[in-house]
Amino acid sequence: MEIGAQTILFVGSALLGLIVGSFLNALSFRFNTGQKFFSKRGMGGRSRCMRCAHELSALDLVPVLSYVFLRGKCRYCGARISWQYPLVELVAAVLGALVCWANPVLTSSGVQPLPFLFWFSVWMTLLFVVMYDLKHTIIPWSCSGLLAALAVVLLFLNLQTLHFSVPGPWTLLAGPLLALPLFLLSLVSGGTWMGWGDSALELSLGWLLAVSIGLSAGVTALCLAFWIGAVVGVMLLLLSHIFFRIGFFGYTIKSEIPFAPFLVLGALLAYFFHVDFFSTLSALFA
């Protein structure tokens, strides 16, 4: 009985992720592009094909399945549909399931929907930040602000008991401390090595990880971001050298490589999979 309910919640979370992922796709194509997502008449018109502008029916908008059945092409004009749509939807579904796994709604002390909803909002916002940074190499301030607000809520509110809680000094310092290296990189380079938005994002990530797992998880996540970022950066550079003559991959040493995807990936490994290089170090501070 208990296992059945857990499974339903697990699948439900993945489906919720699919739907939100589909919404984030639509938002990413309309956000800051002058196309209004919400018009005065409510939802800003129906979704249309980007090329033929044909209104899309409900059948064309089923997450992932529509893409598979339409074989990645518009039903009306045959235009290729970006693989971003099904990819983001799948990632959002996996994130939804992971959040449910990390924050069980059914606990021994009763039904606890709030931690799930809180972390679901956090991870969906982070997914949007990654999508946006990959596309525009910038992090929208509205997203950084939302994440900072969520982090501050987590700092002072126990999501299980809904009681006010005062975090320890290391937890309070975690955000600014982890954002500092990124902030300094931006300061020294005038924002060319590292965008200002990255330190704003790391401020929230530092707090979120410090409260939920510990300061060491935050440090681990930041190290992972730099290491994975360095490996991917070098790989892109090598590829751009190899394919330079045929103009494949425009990455050079001066190319701005978005860093938010690496920060979020590091945080993902630390939060969901408890990757922690410094647990012994943090035990000293505890």
Ligand SMILES: [Zn+2]
């Ligand atoms: Zn079309």
